[in-house]
Structure formats: structure tokens, C-alpha cells
Amino acid sequence: MDRILRDADPNADPQLTARSDPDVAVGYSPILDVARGSPAGYxxxxxxxxxxxxxxxxxxxxxxxxxxxxxxxxTFISIPIPLHRLGDPLVRDALRQHGDLAGIVLDITDFTPTISPATEVALDDVRAAGALLSVGGRETAQPELGSIIRLRPSIVRLGHAWIADLDQSATKRTAIEVTGRLTAQLDAWILAEAVSTGAELRALSELGVPLAQGPFIGQAQSVWADIDEATIRVLPHAPSASDGQLRALLRQAYTTTDQAAAEHVLPEASGYESVVVIDDTRRPVSLLTRGTFGRWEPTAVLTIHVDTPVAEAVSRAMSRPPETRFLPLVCTDAAGRFLGILKIEDVVTHLTGA
Structure with a gap:
């Protein structure tokens, strides 16, 4: 989740009223970090x-x-944008004027299989600026597989039809488990929307769904609302806290902002087993590992927050496809900045020893 969060601001006041455009009434609905029982975003x-x-x-x-x-x-902020409006010049200007979009999730709504050239360009631009994408179905519909594969989102939203009476439906629980495995392979998160009862939230927690929002989590307000204690008490166990062990397992890796140049350096000459490609803010964007023919091969990055419990880190690593399952994890701080890599054998050895 550290890829999503904005940089920490020690002077931030959670009770400050969120500034709003005078021409529109906007509220901010809290999104629950289910594992930790605290706001993940709005x-x-x-x-x-x-x-x-x-x-x-x-x-x-x-x-x-x-x-x-x-x-x-x-925390992060998510903004709903209909897909067909993403390429609109006014929409693009509003996003471009903000500059760095790290810590911002664009909720892509009204997905259609046909994407205009202007929208394709806009998608590339917002990604390059640091924004992440969220996709899901309309209101009660399920998210389309095509939209998940085409847009490669960081968050997949599950609407009311998935969540309503989840605690009473084995079929829905199975469907969410399958979707969870798919999103994990894409290094994405599930966000359960329209959570309206404590029983639904408890079932989501037991299924390992990381994010939730809805009437039971909290209504949209003009302030950054905290999560109500009554909501947290519904969770079947105390929110998982960091065990503080990943920091001790960190290894250094060669870092570069120029992937093309790094790929032309033989692994033996670098003295490292991995190369982490970072952007100008030190956020990881790609991982280079030794390939079959002795040269660097790029692969997608699976980032892990440094305060993630060891067991959770192993679980996320093992959810990857077989061909990437045992590649190093890339560890970051709360702002998503690179700290080091985690070799799977080190993490598993520590876990089994513990």
C-alpha cells in the first residue's frame, strides 16, 4: 500500500476541514485499512x-x-473520473497543473473496451506523473476482467452485489478469494465498497481483503474522518501491527534511474544480484534480475512497506505467478521511497526460525 500513500507530513491535522472548490460540494469518504483498523485513504x-x-x-x-x-x-486520496473524460483537455489540464500525482488514485468509472487515442495518451501521462488507477463495475456490477487486464490497476473495486450479505454466501466468499488471487498476481489491492454491516466487514477481514469503505465504515464528510471505534471492534482480531523484523533483513541493491543504460552492464561487472530502477523521487519502478543468458532481465516490482509483518510479506510473495514468485521483494518507506531488497530465502528462513 506504500505505493499509494502520499509523503508523510508531520504537521498534518486529521481534523482539518478539507478545502473544496467553491462551485461544487465535495465530501471525503474514509477507506479502511482492514488489517490495521485505521484510515488508508479517502x-x-x-x-x-x-x-x-x-x-x-x-x-x-x-x-x-x-x-x-x-x-x-x-493516507491517499481517490478521485472518480469517467474513462471517456480522462482525455478531455479540461480534465487533463486540471491534473497536469497539480504536477506530481503520487499519492493520488484515479477511480476509472464507466469502462468500455474501446479506448480513444486521447484517452490512451492521458492514461500514459497520469501514470508517468505518479498516479495510480482503480477500476470496478458500475454500482452493483462486477469489475470487468477486460478492464482489469487492460488498465493494470493498483486497486480493484468490488461493489454492492459482491458485498451485500457476504457473511451468508459461500459463493460470494469463493468469488472474492479467486479475485484476490488474480489481483495479487497483478500486485493490486481489493477495495470492498458499500460495506453496510459488521458481519460483512468481519467476513472481508477473514478473507484478507485489505481495503473497505461504505456506510458501516463512515459517511462522506467535509473533514478527514477517523474510523469509529465501534467499527474497529467488529474486526475478528486486533489489527496486525508491525513485527519490526523486515528492517533487519534488508539487503542493498544497485539503483539507477536509467534502465536502458543499466541493462547494458553485465551482472558480473556490477557486483550485485539485482538492480532496482527508481524514479526521481526514489520510488521503485522496475526490478532487473539475472536472466537465463547471463544478462539483466526487467520484471515488475512487488513493493513491501518496511513495517509489514514478515508473515504478510511471505504471503504476498507467494501469491505471485510461479515465474516471479521467488524474485526479491523491494522494500520501501511510508512515502514509497526505496530502502533495500528482501531476498525470499532470508524472509522465509526468518519466519520458519521464529
Missing amino acids: QAVALDGPATSRDNTVAIIRAALSAFWQLPTN
Whole structure:
């Protein structure tokens, strides 16, 4: 989740009123980090109706981006944007004016299989600026497999049809487990929407769903709402805290901002087993490992927060496809900056020894 969070601000006040665009009423619905029982982020919500018009979409984007700088420490903000409006010049300008989009999730709604050239360019641009994507179905529909594969999101949203009476449906639990395995292979997170009862939240926790929001989690407000104690007490166990062990297992890796140049250096000459490609803010973007023919081969990065419990780190590593399952994990701080790598054999050995 550290890929999503904005940089920590020690002066942030969680009770500050979020600044809003004067032309639109926007509230912020809390998103629960289910494992830790604390806010993971906030979703911008139009309080006076759906944001379907072009002007409303732009106004909500501007309001949310203005409020971004007052976010509580280690949280992210998500902004709904219809896919067909992402390539709109006004929408693109509103996002471009913000500059760095790290810590911002764009909730892509109204997905269609046909994506216009302008939208394709806009998707590339927001990714390059650091934004992450979230996809899901309309209201009660399930997320389309095509949208998940095409957009490579960081968050997959499950709507009301998935979550309603989940505690009473073995079929729904199985479906969420299968979806969870798919998203894990994509290094994405599931966000359960429309959670309306304690029983549903408890079932989601037992299934290992990391993020949840809905009436039972908290209503949209003009302040950064905390998670109610009554909600936290529903969780079947105390929120998992860091065991503090990953820091002791960190290994250094060669880092570079120029992947093309690094790929031309033989692994033997570098003296390292891995190369981590980072951006200008030291956030990992790719991992190079020794390939079959003795040269570097790029692969997707699986990032792990340094305070993640060891057992959770192993679980996430083992959820990857067989061909990448035993590659190193890339460890980051709360702002997503690179700290070091974790070799799977070190992590597993520590876990079995413990």
C-alpha cells in the first residue's frame, strides 16, 4: 500500500476541514485499512449528485487536488473520473497543473473496451506523473476482467452485489478469494465498497481483503474522518501491527534511474544480484534480475512497506505467478521511497526460525 500513500507530513491535522472548490460540494469518504483498523485513504464524493457532467468532473478533481495537501499522514486520496473524460483537455489540464500525482488514485468509472487515442495518451501521462488507477463495475456490477487486464490497476473495486450479505454466501466468499488471487498476481489491492454491516466487514477481514469503505465504515464528510471505534471492534482480531523484523533483513541493491543504460552492464561487472530502477523521487519502478543468458532481465516490482509483518510479506510473495514468485521483494518507506531488497530465502528462513 506504500505505493499509494502520499509523503508523510508531520504537521498534518486529521481534523482539518478539507478545502473544496467553491462551485461544487465535495465530501471525503474514509477507506479502511482492514488489517490495521485505521484510515488508508479517502474517496472524493460529490455531495449534491453524481459527477457525470464535464464541469462537475473537473470541479471535483480540482477540489480533491486542493484538499490533497491537507491529507492526514500516510493516507491517499481517490478521485472518480469517467474513462471517456480522462482525455478531455479540461480534465487533463486540471491534473497536469497539480504536477506530481503520487499519492493520488484515479477511480476509472464507466469502462468500455474501446479506448480513444486521447484517452490512451492521458492514461500514459497520469501514470508517468505518479498516479495510480482503480477500476470496478458500475454500482452493483462486477469489475470487468477486460478492464482489469487492460488498465493494470493498483486497486480493484468490488461493489454492492459482491458485498451485500457476504457473511451468508459461500459463493460470494469463493468469488472474492479467486479475485484476490488474480489481483495479487497483478500486485493490486481489493477495495470492498458499500460495506453496510459488521458481519460483512468481519467476513472481508477473514478473507484478507485489505481495503473497505461504505456506510458501516463512515459517511462522506467535509473533514478527514477517523474510523469509529465501534467499527474497529467488529474486526475478528486486533489489527496486525508491525513485527519490526523486515528492517533487519534488508539487503542493498544497485539503483539507477536509467534502465536502458543499466541493462547494458553485465551482472558480473556490477557486483550485485539485482538492480532496482527508481524514479526521481526514489520510488521503485522496475526490478532487473539475472536472466537465463547471463544478462539483466526487467520484471515488475512487488513493493513491501518496511513495517509489514514478515508473515504478510511471505504471503504476498507467494501469491505471485510461479515465474516471479521467488524474485526479491523491494522494500520501501511510508512515502514509497526505496530502502533495500528482501531476498525470499532470508524472509522465509526468518519466519520458519521464529
